[in-house]
Amino acid sequence: MRRPLLAAVALLLLAAASPLAAAREDDDEEYYILSLKPGAGARRARLPPAAPPRRFHGGNGDEDDAIMDDVSRCDPLALEDERGFFPIARVLRRAVRGAVLRLDSPAAAALRARLDPDCALEVDARVTAQGYRTTKVVAQQRSRGGGAEAFRPPRPTHWELDRVDQRALPLDGVASAVNASSSGEGTIVYVVDSGVMRGHDEFRRVAETRRDDESEEQVYYDASAAAYAAAAFDAAASPSSRVVAAADFVSGESPSDKARVAAIGGDCYGHGTAVASLAAGVRSGLAPRADVVDVRVLDCAGNGRVSDVISGLDYAIEHYRSLPAYELPPAALTLSLGVPIGVPSRALERAVAEVVRRHNVVVVVAAGNAERSRRTSDACRFSPGREPSVITVAASEINDRTWSDGMTGPCVDLFAPGVEVTAAAFEEDVGNRYSYQLNARRGGSGGDGGGDDDDGAETEMETDAYAGWTGTSxxxxxxxxxxxxxMSLERGEGADGAPNPDASGALTNVFHPSPGFNA
Structure with a gap:
């Protein structure tokens, strides 16, 4: 499925074309991921049970008991503490079967020395977001007072939407790739990131007011980005968010940061909100009718741990499997994050491969941002983007040049706009909701001051914010x-029944310098 989908996506883009038991400390060496290699569970099921039965902290029922029974055979002697308990911080259930252990250096060394061949041990490494805000947040205003219903859409360039619908420069100023026939209706995207601000207008089910000469009825629909820009906004409709589910797997986070997440509505860093809007936003995304599932794994500084991400992938798998089998929607999952260059995480790579191969979810991963101190830009050194089963994406600029601070190389599948793209943002100190008290002067019909009696009238203005973002994220x-x-078109969910696009015209080698990739 991957190669045809890559070609089809390249055409659409035109190839521009449960928290840990204790708070984490800064010492990575204290936390390790002990996991079973692929196929190990079936092989170990034929072995006699461990004796005596092992005990551990952090379990959650019979399923965890079965997982830990397998894990205990990796090396029971090295795993027990002085009380005979396993030092378990978290059990990994779906994408990878295993556990997060808190071990001192001698215990970790002993475990490595005697590790069963069916098991793998690695440091629970730090992961970071691969994008950052590069321009000031601009607040977009919509009227909520009086009889004014006109929505003032953002007027930033959105060059990324313009570039993906044409074969060559110069840009024509029209984002025709975003339309009702390719809106992602009937699909779902899992955003594994810093969270998604659920109240942002990018994720609302938008209402358009249309005047019919006969009935003057209001017609509601999930507008595409292009249609939304011209639509009127009905302030009284209060349409619900397309963020249909959310879960938080950030470990060791302070209560104050958790409170910030709750106050803002899902994201205290902003990166995940931007990512979600570029995938499925009503103004910024190519799939503005897709549902969004928020899987939070990065903290308020854009950092997390490999085990946080794997736990988030477990949740995504469980959520997807819980949907009715007879109407299982096409799904994609974004991972705009990764571990430091030169610190590969096989556990994370196996986890994303599991999501692709066993659950048929399209996983799209950032190729990574280059670390100048390491003098490398090879995406094949970056986890999880180097995993062959995922779609690994590098960044291009508005002039069709590869982004100089992004990773490239043979592990990259596609390039897409990634420099100064316009995406959802917020100002944390006011939670992305601004309130203005305006003196609304209304001109009178004559006489004594042109409506001075109305000088104190107040109209509340709410805004949603946008900013420029850069990175392979x-x-x-x-x-x-x-x-x-x-996938929405293939499923027949396109609003106008448009036929599937032909992938034979996908562009290649339009960048300078021309990158090599595996599409």
């Missing part, structure tokens, strides 16, 4: 949105 969700739009 931003390129990946654009590809995910294109994949969702493609």
């Amino acid at each position: 931003m390129a990946a969700p654009i590809v995910a949105g294109a994949a969702l739009a493609r």
Whole structure:
């Protein structure tokens, strides 16, 4: 499935074309991921049970008991503490079967020395977001007072939407790739990131007011980005968010940061909100009708742990499997994050491969941002983007040049816009909701001051914010949105029944320098 989908996505893009038991400390060496290698569970099921039965902290029922029974055979002697308990911080259930252990250096060394061949041990490494805000947040205003219903849409360039619908420069100023026939209706995107601000207008089910000469009825629909820009906004409709589910797997986070997440509505860093809007936003995304599942694994500084991400993938798998089998929607999952260069995580790579191979979810991963101190830009050194089963995306600039601070190389599948793209943002100190008290002067019909009696009238103005974002983090969700739009068409959910696009005209080698990739 991967190669045809890559080609189809390239056409749409035109290839521009349960928290840990204790708070984490800064010492990575204290936390390890002990996991079973693929196929190990079936082989170990034929072995006699461990004796005596092992005890551990942090379990959650019979399923965890079975997982830990397998894990205990990796090396029971090295795993027990002085009380005979396993030092378990978290059990990993779906994408990877295993556990997060808190071990001192001697115990870790002993475990490595005697590790069973069916098991793997690695440091629970830090992961970081691969994008950052590069321009000031701009608040977009919509009237909520009086009889004014006109919505003032953002007027930033959105060059990324313009570039993905044409074969060559110069840009024509029209984002025709975003339309009702390729909107991602009937699909779902899992955003594994810093959270999604659920109240942002990018994720609302938008209402358009249309005047009919006969009935003057209001017609509601999930507008595409292009249609939304011209639509009137009905302030009284209060349409619900398309963020249909959310879960938080950030470990060791302070109560104050958790409170910030709750106060803002899902995201205290902003990166995940931007990523989600580029995949499925009503103004910024290629799949504005897709549902969004918020899987929070990065903290308020954009950092997390490999085990947080794997636990988030477990949740995504469980959520997807819980949907009715007879109407299982096409799904994509974004991972705009990764571990430091040169610190590969096989556990994370196996986890994303499991999501692709066993659950048929399209996983789109950022290729990674180059670390100048390491003098490398090889995406094949970056986890999880180097995993062959995922779609790995690097970033291009508005002039069709590869982004100089992004990773490239043979592990990259596609390039997409990733420099100064316009995406959802917020100002944390006011929670992305601004209230203005305006003196609304209304001109009178004559006489004594032209309506001075109305000088104190107040109209409340709410805004949603946008900013420029840069990084391979931003390129990946654009590809995910294109994949969702493609899968929506294949499923026959396109609003106008448009036929599937032909992938034979996909562009290659339009960048300078021309990158090599595996599409």
